[in-house]
Amino acid sequence: MKQSVSSKAQSTVLENPLDNLTTILKYDLTAVNGLILQRMQSEVPLIPQLAGHLIAAGGKRIRPLLTLASSSLFDYQGTRQHKLAACVEFIHTATLLHDDVVDDSSQRRGRSSANALFGNEAAVLVGDFLFSRSFQLMVEDGSLDVLRILSHASAVIAEGEVLQLSIANDLATTGEQYFKVIRSKTAALFAAACEVGAVVAGRSPAECQAMHDYGLYLGIAFQISDDVLDYVAAEKRLGKSLGDDFKEGKMTLPVIHACTKANAGEKAFWQRCMADLQQQDGDFLEALSILKRHNALEHSLGEARKYCALGIKSLAELPDHPLRQYLQDLIVFAVERDY
Amino acid sequence: MKQSVSSKAQSTVLENPLDNLTTILKYDLTAVNGLILQRMQSEVPLIPQLAGHLIAAGGKRIRPLLTLASSSLFDYQGTRQHKLAACVEFIHTATLLHDDVVDDSSQRRGRSSANALFGNEAAVLVGDFLFSRSFQLMVEDGSLDVLRILSHASAVIAEGEVLQLSIANDLATTGEQYFKVIRSKTAALFAAACEVGAVVAGRSPAECQAMHDYGLYLGIAFQISDDVLDYVAAEKRLGKSLGDDFKEGKMTLPVIHACTKANAGEKAFWQRCMADLQQQDGDFLEALSILKRHNALEHSLGEARKYCALGIKSLAELPDHPLRQYLQDLIVFAVERDY
Numbered sequence: 079m080k081q082s083v084s085s086k087a088q089s090t091v092l093e094n095p096l097d098n099l100t101t102i103l104k105y106d107l108t109a110v111n112g113l114i115l116q117r118m119q120s121e122v123p124l125i126p127q128l129a130g131h132l133i134a135a136g137g138k139r140i141r142p143l144l145t146l147a148s149s150s151l152f153d154y155q156g157t158r159q160h161k162l163a164a165c166v167e168f169i170h171t172a173t174l175l176h177d178d179v180v181d182d183s184s185q186r187r188g189r190s191s192a193n194a195l196f197g198n199e200a201a202v203l204v205g206d207f208l209f210s211r212s213f214q215l216m217v218e219d220g221s222l223d224v225l226r227i228l229s230h231a232s233a234v235i236a237e238g239e240v241l242q243l244s245i246a247n248d249l250a251t252t253g254e255q256y257f258k259v260i261r262s263k264t265a266a267l268f269a270a271a272c273e274v275g276a277v278v279a280g281r282s283p284a285e286c287q288a289m290h291d292y293g294l295y296l297g298i299a300f301q302i303s304d305d306v307l308d309y310v311a312a313e314k315r316l317g318k319s320l321g322d323d324f325k326e327g328k329m330t331l332p333v334i335h336a337c338t339k340a341n342a343g344e345k346a347f348w349q350r351c352m353a354d355l356q357q358q359d360g361d362f363l364e365a366l367s368i369l370k371r372h373n374a375l376e377h378s379l380g381e382a383r384k385y386c387a388l389g390i391k392s393l394a395e396l397p398d399h400p401l402r403q404y405l406q407d408l409i410v411f412a413v414e415r416d417y
Numbered sequence: 418m419k420q421s422v423s424s425k426a427q428s429t430v431l432e433n434p435l436d437n438l439t440t441i442l443k444y445d446l447t448a449v450n451g452l453i454l455q456r457m458q459s460e461v462p463l464i465p466q467l468a469g470h471l472i473a474a475g476g477k478r479i480r481p482l483l484t485l486a487s488s489s490l491f492d493y494q495g496t497r498q499h500k501l502a503a504c505v506e507f508i509h510t511a512t513l514l515h516d517d518v519v520d521d522s523s524q525r526r527g528r529s530s531a532n533a534l535f536g537n538e539a540a541v542l543v544g545d546f547l548f549s550r551s552f553q554l555m556v557e558d559g560s561l562d563v564l565r566i567l568s569h570a571s572a573v574i575a576e577g578e579v580l581q582l583s584i585a586n587d588l589a590t591t592g593e594q595y596f597k598v599i600r601s602k603t604a605a606l607f608a609a610a611c612e613v614g615a616v617v618a619g620r621s622p623a624e625c626q627a628m629h630d631y632g633l634y635l636g637i638a639f640q641i642s643d644d645v646l647d648y649v650a651a652e653k654r655l656g657k658s659l660g661d662d663f664k665e666g667k668m669t670l671p672v673i674h675a676c677t678k679a680n681a682g683e684k685a686f687w688q689r690c691m692a693d694l695q696q697q698d699g700d701f702l703e704a705l706s707i708l709k710r711h712n713a714l715e716h717s718l719g720e721a722r723k724y725c726a727l728g729i730k731s732l733a734e735l736p737d738h739p740l741r742q743y744l745q746d747l748i749v750f751a752v753e754r755d756y
Contacts, residue, residue, distance in 0.1 A: 120576055120579075121576070122576050122579045122580045122583060123583070124579050124580075124582070124583045125576065125579055172545075173545075176541050176542065176545060179518075179537070179538070179541055180537075180538040180541060180542065198518070198519075198537070199518070199519040199582055200579065200582055202515050202518055202519060202541055203515065203519065203575055203578045203579045203582060204575075204579060206511075206512075206515060206548070206571075206574075206575040206578070207572060207575035207576060207579065209545070209548065209571075209575075210568055210571035210572035210574075210575055211572050213552055213564070213568035213571070214565075214568045214569060214572055216564075216568075217561060217564045217565045217568050220561060222556060222559060222561070225552070225555075225556045225564065226553075226556045229549055229552035229553045229555075229556050230553060232545075232548075232549035232552065233546060233549035233550050233553055235545075235549075236542055236543075236545040236546035236548075236549055237459055237460070237461050237464065237546060239542045239545070240459075240461045240463050240464055240539065240542045240543060240546065241461045241463075243463070243538055243539055243542060244461065244462070244463045
């Protein structure tokens with residue numbers, strides 16, 4: 079495990095445990111992809127066109143993989159997890175479509191975003207369709223426990239998104255608010271995706287809770303790391319566009335940390351760049367230099383590593399199974415990856 | 418019952434059967450309003466602020482009233498209908514919020530629209546929250562039948578909205594497409610609101626279907642009438658702003674009918690106004706004159722009256738109960754109102 083951001087740049091490329099999970103769960107994932115394709119259909123052609131644009135672009139399918147891994151870890155022998163993994167991906171896709179409208183994004187998964195191609199209106203409405211379709215799939219599955227978990231997660235995601243919007247470009251954003259946002263908008267669906275895998279396998283409340291907790295900690299660790307990578311990823315690879323959060327003035331953990339340590343000049347810099355969005359050439363490099371001066375990226379990764387440790391602790395409460403190690407590798411990777 | 422659009426202007430003001438329903442179901446409606454207020458709360462203040470802006474503006478609460486009237490008509494003695502009526506209103510409110518973003522509306526219920534006051538982003542996300550919250554309430558109620566009905570209605574609404582968007586400003590829009598849109602975007606929720614009232618009362622599939630059908634026909638009749646009133650309401654009262662559909666180039670039934678009868682000059686007029694949206698002063702009056710020349714408003718109301726008759730036929734399959742007459746008055750009013 080790397081110890082610092084700078085060592086990150088020199089480290090050998092980490093094997094991506096998602097690839098391993100994808101290989102092991104290949105048969106299940108193919109079934110899920112088939113269901114996704116089948117159930118996003120509609121007599122109204124614009125719906126599969128628009129949804130297909132985003133879904134075909136791929137994405138890592140990390141949330142459905144979590145549902146599949148969770149049910150497999152408990153040696154569940156049925157097929158209910160396929161439909162529920164598709165539900166989880168539909169909810170995720172719906173939130174992506176609405177996010178892109180909210181952020182007025184032009185790019186998603188390396189392609190033009192759906193709103194840029196089809197218009198904000200269509201992106202909002204197709205998001206609504208996928209969201210409704212997701213609940214129809216859950217009703218077909220017929221478990222009120224699953225419906226409770228996923229409807230709760232959906233409400234929490236929306237709350238997190240609204241909170242994020244409320245505190246956008248606000249230099250006074252606290253670490254507490256940041257954690258509330260990422261716990262809601264990102265980690266809640268990771269947690270639910272994991273938990274429903276345990277629920278379909280009919281496991282004990284304690285085991286369902288442990289799977290939920292693992293997903294929650296994975297989501298938090300993953301999001302902090304994502305927010306750090308928005309400042310440093312491109313030092314290593316070009317898979318992610320750099321500085322998007324900075325351009326939008328998004329108050330992520332590194333900046334929040336640096337703001338608490340800022341001198342008067344730095345405060346004025348953050349005020350101009352993040353709150354007033356009056357950015358000039360060279361500001362991103364200056365931001366990076368301030369973040370490094372205050373050890374803000376390292377501090378943030380330290381926080382992510384705490385959640386990584388909590389996630390590994392949650393896994394320890396689950397049955398000893400090869401997939402448990404893969405899930406452990408995944409949460410370590412979520413923090414230590416450089417892309 | 419009035420026989421023509423022109424006689425509409427001279428007729429005495431019809432008593433609004435919604436007022437009667439509101440009076441009879443006052444106790445239940447108070448409970449529903451309490452639940453709506455309670456369950457739209459969130460730790461994130463922007464959510465109740467924005468939702469409250471729209472919900473406090475009132476609206477007719479026609480959909481929750483349908484759920485209440487339906488369960489009462491079957492002499493249901495419990496209280497489950499309150500929560501489900503709140504669900505129906507949350508779904509409706511979520512679609513209004515998203516509609517206003519889609520239409521880029523600045524007004525709703527005589528006040529500034531939520532998107533105009535709080536921004537499109539917040540309107541999208543608070544809509545998502547209300548939608549999720551609605552499913553949480555259904556899960557609390559615990560009926561998979563209710564969940565099936567309302568998740569299906571939600572998906573159909575979204576499909577209808579996307580279809581409407583797909584054929585916007587398209588002069589070739591057919592009556593068939595128009596009916597598909599209004600059946601989906603408007604009537605599906607009326608139908609579901611009615612049906613869940615029968616479902617909680619534990620009625621037979623035939624009675625649940627008859628309530629569903631009544632709601633569907635009511636919704637269709639109501640929407641056609643609404644689309645006619647967009648051209649003629651202000652001849653009588655000022656409760657509704659006139660010509661919004663025309664300004665947006667919305668292909669509603671009167672225009673679709675007039676287009677099928679149009680001569681070359683009229684075709685060019687509709688092309689310029691509805692498809693190219695190149696409107697000038699006086700165009701609305703010219704449109705009205707063309708619609709009247711082809712009897713298009715009367716033709717549309719004739720279609721609405723067919724659905725009114727179908728709705729009354731569906732009611733005949735339900736128990737003889739004072740509320741049945743009020744529901745009959747309501748569907749007649751939906752067509753014959755002048756505002």
